[in-house]
Amino acid sequence: MEKGVRRTIRQTVLIVLGMCLFVVALVPLYDLFCEITGLNGKTGGPYSFDPATSQPDTSRLIKVNFITNTNAGMSWAFWSEKGGIRVHPGELKEVNFFIKNTTDKVMMGQAIPSLVPVSATQYFHKTECFCFNQQILQPGEEMAMPMRFIVDRDLPKNVQSINLSYALFDITDAMGDAVVTGG
Amino acid sequence: MSEVIHTDHHDDHDHGPDKGLARWLFTTNHKDIGTLYLWFSFLMFLIGGVMALVIRTELFQPGLQFVQPEFFNQMTTNHGLIMVFGAIMPAFVGLANWLVPMQVGAPDMALPRMNNLSFWILPFAFSMMISTLFMEGGGPNFGWTFYAPLSTTYAPDSVTFFIFAVHMMGASSIMGSINIIATILNMRAPGMTLMKMPLFIWTWLITAYLLIAVMPVLAGAVTMMLFDIHFGTSFFNAAGGGDPVMFQHIFWFFGHPEVYIMILPAFGVVSHIIPAFSRKPLFGYDSMVYAVASIAFLSFIVWAHHMFTVGMPLAGQLFFMYATMLIAIPTGVKVFNWTATMWRGSMSFETPMLFAVAFVVLFTIGGFSGLMLAITPADYQYHDTYFVVAHFHYVLVPGALFSIIAAVYFWFPKWTGKMYNETLGKLHFWLSFIGVNVTFFPQHFSGLAGMPRRIPDYALQFADFNMVSSVGAFIFGFSQLFFLYVIIHGIRSGTPAAARAWEGAKGLEWTIPSPAPYHSFTHPPVVRDEEVRG
Numbered sequence: 148m149e150k151g152v153r154r155t156i157r158q159t160v161l162i163v164l165g166m167c168l169f170v171v172a173l174v175p176l177y178d179l180f181c182e183i184t185g186l187n188g189k190t191g192g193p194y195s196f197d198p199a200t201s202q203p204d205t206s207r208l209i210k211v212n213f214i215t216n217t218n219a220g221m222s223w224a225f226w227s228e229k230g231g232i233r234v235h236p237g238e239l240k241e242v243n244f245f246i247k248n249t250t251d252k253v254m255m256g257q258a259i260p261s262l263v264p265v266s267a268t269q270y271f272h273k274t275e276c277f278c279f280n281q282q283i284l285q286p287g288e289e290m291a292m293p294m295r296f297i298v299d300r301d302l303p304k305n306v307q308s309i310n311l312s313y314a315l316f317d318i319t320d321a322m323g324d325a326v327v328t329g330g
Numbered sequence: 331m332s333e334v335i336h337t338d339h340h341d342d343h344d345h346g347p348d349k350g351l352a353r354w355l356f357t358t359n360h361k362d363i364g365t366l367y368l369w370f371s372f373l374m375f376l377i378g379g380v381m382a383l384v385i386r387t388e389l390f391q392p393g394l395q396f397v398q399p400e401f402f403n404q405m406t407t408n409h410g411l412i413m414v415f416g417a418i419m420p421a422f423v424g425l426a427n428w429l430v431p432m433q434v435g436a437p438d439m440a441l442p443r444m445n446n447l448s449f450w451i452l453p454f455a456f457s458m459m460i461s462t463l464f465m466e467g468g469g470p471n472f473g474w475t476f477y478a479p480l481s482t483t484y485a486p487d488s489v490t491f492f493i494f495a496v497h498m499m500g501a502s503s504i505m506g507s508i509n510i511i512a513t514i515l516n517m518r519a520p521g522m523t524l525m526k527m528p529l530f531i532w533t534w535l536i537t538a539y540l541l542i543a544v545m546p547v548l549a550g551a552v553t554m555m556l557f558d559i560h561f562g563t564s565f566f567n568a569a570g571g572g573d574p575v576m577f578q579h580i581f582w583f584f585g586h587p588e589v590y591i592m593i594l595p596a597f598g599v600v601s602h603i604i605p606a607f608s609r610k611p612l613f614g615y616d617s618m619v620y621a622v623a624s625i626a627f628l629s630f631i632v633w634a635h636h637m638f639t640v641g642m643p644l645a646g647q648l649f650f651m652y653a654t655m656l657i658a659i660p661t662g663v664k665v666f667n668w669t670a671t672m673w674r675g676s677m678s679f680e681t682p683m684l685f686a687v688a689f690v691v692l693f694t695i696g697g698f699s700g701l702m703l704a705i706t707p708a709d710y711q712y713h714d715t716y717f718v719v720a721h722f723h724y725v726l727v728p729g730a731l732f733s734i735i736a737a738v739y740f741w742f743p744k745w746t747g748k749m750y751n752e753t754l755g756k757l758h759f760w761l762s763f764i765g766v767n768v769t770f771f772p773q774h775f776s777g778l779a780g781m782p783r784r785i786p787d788y789a790l791q792f793a794d795f796n797m798v799s800s801v802g803a804f805i806f807g808f809s810q811l812f813f814l815y816v817i818i819h820g821i822r823s824g825t826p827a828a829a830r831a832w833e834g835a836k837g838l839e840w841t842i843p844s845p846a847p848y849h850s851f852t853h854p855p856v857v858r859d860e861e862v863r864g
Binding site: 149151152155156159160162163166167169170171173174177181186187188218257259265266314316317318 | 565569
């Protein structure tokens with residue numbers, strides 16, 4: 148085979164392989180981008196809160212609204228004790244959420260948060276949230292789950308209200324044995 | 331399609347092509363493979379067309395009369411998949427196979443055996459994909475854009491076959507593109523510098539690079555789907571921490587360059603036909619090349635204009651809006667250059683020219699609706715309505731498809747050695763022109779009035795536009811059966827054609843006999859400037 152053809156094949160195959168690597172890298176890069184910018188509305192992992200260093204900003208009141216949804220096919224009841232509360236930035240607040248397994252089977256659920264406006268995602272910190280873990284409920288069992296959060300003092304000035312929405316998914320199938328043993 | 335002509339070969343073992351089925355199964359000849367691709371794409375076009383007619387039959391009147399919604403969704407999905415991957419793309423590859431070696435003065439493609447493999451993968455891939463319609467649970471029903479999790483968690487069991495078919499088809503495209511690039515970069519006749527290459531060669535060179543860049547991304551998307559479906563991963567499953575919006579980003583990063591892959595060769599075809607029938611060289615050769623390169627580059631940075639309503643921040647929406655509108659500029663340069671080519675030309679309007687001029691006008695109309703869609707706040711109104719359907723059908727049907735038909739009429743004498751019947755060709759043109767506009771122009775209005783896409787039944791206020799559109803679809807559909815007749819009639823009983831079948835045609839392919847010899851340019855030709863750049 149002619150040398151030029153061989154060289155072109157080498158170069159084009161390298162491009163193909165490079166683009167394969169690109170699409171593989173795209174997944175962690177996408178997650179990293181979302182984590183840094185908060186553009187996907189996810190509020191991140193547990194936040195360690197030091198009460199000594201956080202002073203509530205009493206000059207601002209932020210309305211935080213809570214929305215609970217169950218994904219299609221997830222038959223649990225899911226609600227929050229309050230539709231929304233007003234908080235000062237820097238103030239630790241607790242809200243209770245409730246889930247109830249209305250079926251006759253042991254099931255496992257996972258709540259996924261989504262927050263708007265996206266400019267507020269990086270400023271909403273949760274020290275405790277049921278969304279950090281999976282929840283296993285026996286048939287008929289009801290559970291109260293506290294969620295503790297602080298709105299950061301540096302929340303952009305133009306944000307006056309935040310909507311935090313949870314979608315509850317049925318992940319019983321994905322977890323297999325863990326559901327049966329409850330562990 | 332090409333007869334065997336024994337020219338004065340020095341080879342003593344030249345005994346022409348094999349006879350019978352073996353010839354077509356094992357051929358490494360670019361002309362045979364081009365023929366295979368073209369007939370395959372025509373068959374797929376008719377199959378996809380039947381699906382379109384099922385859709386338009388159901389949509390002829392409000393109410394559900396003929397098919398269940400679940401089957402309707404399979405029709406819309408497979409119509410899209412077959413037309414995009416089975417009709418338009420293989421047709422352009424068929425044109426590339428026939429024309430690239432002849433136009434650069436090469437004896438064949440760089441890798442003739444891989445060329446055979448690239449073709450024969452396709453009938454297997456599409457047999458597998460179409461057979462899913464007959465499987466339990468039905469075939470793909472999630473739109474040709476197969477967003478996850480509809481295409482993962484909620485897909486029929488046959489989705490795995492769909493994924494494998496996409497893998498196979500992607501492999502075929504990648505191998506074909508490597509072949510085309512290797513041929514164009516290494517096997518041009520002496521004297522044919524890059525800026526003397528015919529426009530069809532330029533557009534295919536650039537298209538081939540687009541293909542090798544984005545086909546792996548599509549492969550990645552469907553592989554991630556495969557893993558989510560079968561191996562418990564959560565790329566696109568929110569419950570497991572994944573993100574359905576990521577699917578859309580990955581898909582459209584492939585998908586937007588894909589639609590330019592489907593139009594750039596069309597630009598090349600039209601850039602050959604218009605100068606031929608204007609008896610004038612193409613206006614602005616250099617800017618035509620730069621415009622195609624700009625369009626290809628820009629095509630990588632506009633993908634999210636398919637996702638304006640997904641919850642993107644303002645900065646993202648603005649960027650993608652501006653970048654998308656920017657593509658109109660090099661495209662406009664091309665439209666103006668085709669027009670300037672015709673200006674003060676000595677024009678005649680044979681069938682290829684009719685299709686080429688219709689392309690320029692109707693593709694531009696499709697471009698205008700595209701500009702409207704690019705305006706983000708306006709797109710919130712148009713997104714997922716028939717306005718989008720009207721847009722892409724204008725750029726794909728009187729756009730890409732008309733250019734393919736124009737190419738078939740234009741190079742028909744070169745491939746077959748016969749002239750098709752000009753009166754029949756013109757009749758095919760007018761039926762197609764009327765049919766395509768009656769079908770798709772009303773869809774702008776039903777879209778603006780709020781009719782959503784991908785629905786088997788609709789609110790009463792959309793009834794009139796839908797009825798007109800369905801009538802047009804049947805006119806257009808049956809015109810293409812007439813096209814088949816024109817082709818076969820031409821092959822069987824056309825008058826013999828000259829080497830330069832069209833007096834204004836320029837290019838190395840017009841310097842060899844019609845039909846082109848089975849092996850052409852076994853010795854490199856002399857490249858004269860007037861022949862290539864005209």
